[in-house]
Amino acid sequence: MIPSDDNTLELHRVGLRYDRGPEVLSNIDLTLPAGSFTFLTGPSGAGKSSLLKLCYLSLMPTRGLINLFGQDVSTLRQNQLQVLRRRIGVVLQDFRLIDHLSVFENVALPLRVAGKPRDSYIPDVTELLNWVGLGHRMNALPPTLSGGEKQRCAIARAVIAKPDLLIADEPTGNVDPEIGGRLLRLFGEMNRMGATVLIATHDHGLIGEFPARTVHLRDGELHEGLGSMVVA
């Protein structure tokens, strides 16, 4: 399989249920064009995290089609899905940091997994950690970090390998507005470099500061919000 250069994500009439429960997502049609920036909003329990899981290929839909980077994901084998997943940067609400690795090693992990030699990435990881305000915590272990520091570490790890698709679930939930604005600029920078960006947030202040397409989930159904734009 030759991975496509088209960073588009398309969901067509997608439905999701957990086990034998009710459908938590119904008939979702969503296209994130290559290089677009989109906010996902909706009340608690509406299905935002579930929708993101479909987008970063942690779950497969129970019906409908998902096309990512030009590939129908239902036709791919596990190793092919793994190749696609490496092109996705993900920030989750529970951070998923590796407790026995330092902040530096957590952030460097995607580059290590990609086979990059350590010497080649030390400057980039150091610069990014300084930028997110974690330069002084580089050697700390995650359990000793505050919630906001963990969040910034998770964001740095998600963007270090310059992903083609960047997905974040409430990425500014634990930081003050100033840091939140700074992190959002980092997502904007990734977007400018070509990444397709999808951010789930309750933070309307953040959306107001950064006008972009907003889609709204309510009772498992998607509604289009503001107009669409690519962040310039």
Ligand SMILES: Nc1ncnc2c1ncn2[C@@H]1O[C@H](COP(=O)(O)OP(=O)(O)OP(=O)(O)O)[C@@H](O)[C@H]1O
């Ligand atoms: N692993 C699971 N097994 C069964 N049901 C689940 C599972 N995960 C989520 N759900 C259900 O799916 C629905 C949507 O949950 P989801 O976490 O996607 O919503 P959300 O919009 O992200 O909520 P929040 O804003 O509170 O994080 C809820 O009814 C939830 O109980």
